[in-house]
Every structure is written in C-alpha cells, then in structure tokens.
Amino acid sequence: MDQKKINPGVKCVVNTCHYYSEGDHCAASKIEVQHRNAHSSTETDCATFKPNNQSSMS
Numbered sequence: 001m002d003q004k005k006i007n008p009g010v011k012c013v014v015n016t017c018h019y020y021s022e023g024d025h026c027a028a029s030k031i032e033v034q035h036r037n038a039h040s041s042t043e044t045d046c047a048t049f050k051p052n053n054q055s056s057m058s
C-alpha cells in the first residue's frame with residue numbers, strides 16, 4: 001500500500017508532483033533540494049520532484 005504520510009514542516013505548492021498532498025504538503029519520506037552554491041531561492045529546486053502522470057491539465 002502506498003500510504004501517504006505528510007511532512008508537516010514542508011510546505012510545497014507544486015501540485016503537479018506525485019508527492020504533493022492536499023493542503024500544500026509534501027508526502028515524500030525525504031526530499032533533496034538542489035543546487036549547491038545557489039544564490040537565491042529562485043535558483044533552488046526540489047530534486048525529488050516526480051511528475052504526476054495522473055494529473056489532468058486545466
């Protein structure tokens with residue numbers, strides 16, 4: 001069973017991610033954030049992101 005357990009300390013609004021959970025939560029057991037030597041938040045990304053193929057584009 002793919003039981004979803006959210007990370008209460010992580011707010012994520014990437015609703016196209018497989019791990020995204022209702023209420024802007026992340027349900028991955030752990031996440032990795034890139035990149036090394038980033039200078040601003042816009043240069044950072046969640047490397048754990050996985051596209052949610054079941055999501056319908058609207």
Ligand code: SF4
Nearest residue numbers: 012017019020026046
């Ligand atoms: S894996 Fe990353 S992009 Fe996906 S919901 Fe979690 S924090 Fe957001």
